[in-house]
Structures are given as structure tokens and as C-alpha cells.
Amino acid sequence: MNTHLHITAWALALILFIVAIILHKQGKQKGAKIVQMVLRLDYLLILYSGGDLIANYFGGDSPMMVEAIIKGIAGVWVIAAMEMTLGKIKDNDSAKAGWIQLIIALAITIALGFFRLPGGLLP
């Protein structure tokens, strides 16, 4: 149930992240700032839905608890990497380190979320 909220929240985050970058590149600083503010609110939704999902792994003796925890940490890392990348782009600094982190963190979250952990939409 909460998986839908979780997927919606992080998919929206990726879209807002791209939109903020595009607006910045177009020189629309005000628009980029507003989009980034919405993005930050969306982080709360990601954290709330992710926290709700991870709660399923505590208390029981799930064999996948460790992977669920790593998934959660990688998810927080995605958020941190998006913030870092946007911050650097905004300062017209090299965002390379942020992009690399974002790609690694996204790969881990998606691999664990979709292909390892049992819950969710995929059979």
C-alpha cells in the first residue's frame, strides 16, 4: 500500500531534480529555487513512506533485514547526493562528485528495492 506512495514520491523527486537543473541552465533562478523547495518537501514524503516500509522488517525475524537497512541508508544517500549536485550546479561549481554519488546510490536503491527486497509491485 505504502509502496505506491514511496514510488510516487521518489519518481517525483527525480523529475523535480531534473526540472530544477533545466531551469537553472536556462537562467531561471527563481523558478529553480521554487522547484527545489518543492523537492525538499517531497524528501519528507520519501522518508515517511520509506520509514513506514522499513518498519515491516523490524520486530520480526526477516532474513532480509540487513538488506532493508542498507536500502534505507542508500535511499538517504540518494537524497544527499541530489542536494549536493543541485548545490554545486547552483554555485556553478563542478557537480561531478555529486553525480557519481547519485548514480551509485540510485543503482543500489533500485537494485535492492526492485530486485532483492520482496515487497512491492513487481512479482
Ligand code: HEM
Ligand atoms: C530517492 C530515494 C529512494 C529511491 C530511489 C528508492 C527506491 C525504492 C524502490 C525502487 C523500491 C522498490 C519498490 C517496489 O518493490 O515496488 C523501494 C522500496 C523500499 N524503500 Fe526506497 N527508495 C528511496 C528512499 C528510501 C528511504 C529514504 C528509505 C528508508 C528510510 C527507503 C526504504 C525502502 C524500503 C524499506 C522499501 C521496501 C522494500 C520491500 O519491502 O520490498 N527508501 N524504494
